[in-house]
Amino acid sequence: MGTAEKMLPEPFNLQFRRFIDVLHVKYFYHGEYPRENVEEEFNKWYDEVKKFIDNLEFEAKMKK
Numbered sequence: 001m002g003t004a005e006k007m008l009p010e011p012f013n014l015q016f017r018r019f020i021d022v023l024h025v026k027y028f029y030h031g032e033y034p035r036e037n038v039e040e041e042f043n044k045w046y047d048e049v050k051k052f053i054d055n056l057e058f059e060a061k062m063k064k
Helices: 003-007 012-029 038-062
Strands: none
Touching (some): 003 012
């Protein structure tokens, strides 16, 4: 588990791990990019990451 991941509360740490596993390791390191529906796949991940950041930001503001 990485440093950033350890600092995140649940369920954010689990979501972050999924992003790393797929977007960084599977796609970047192993080059296992989607071959079909590429735009849909991009939009799916874009939306998931945006939602993750928005939710994390909301949680941080609520704790202040």
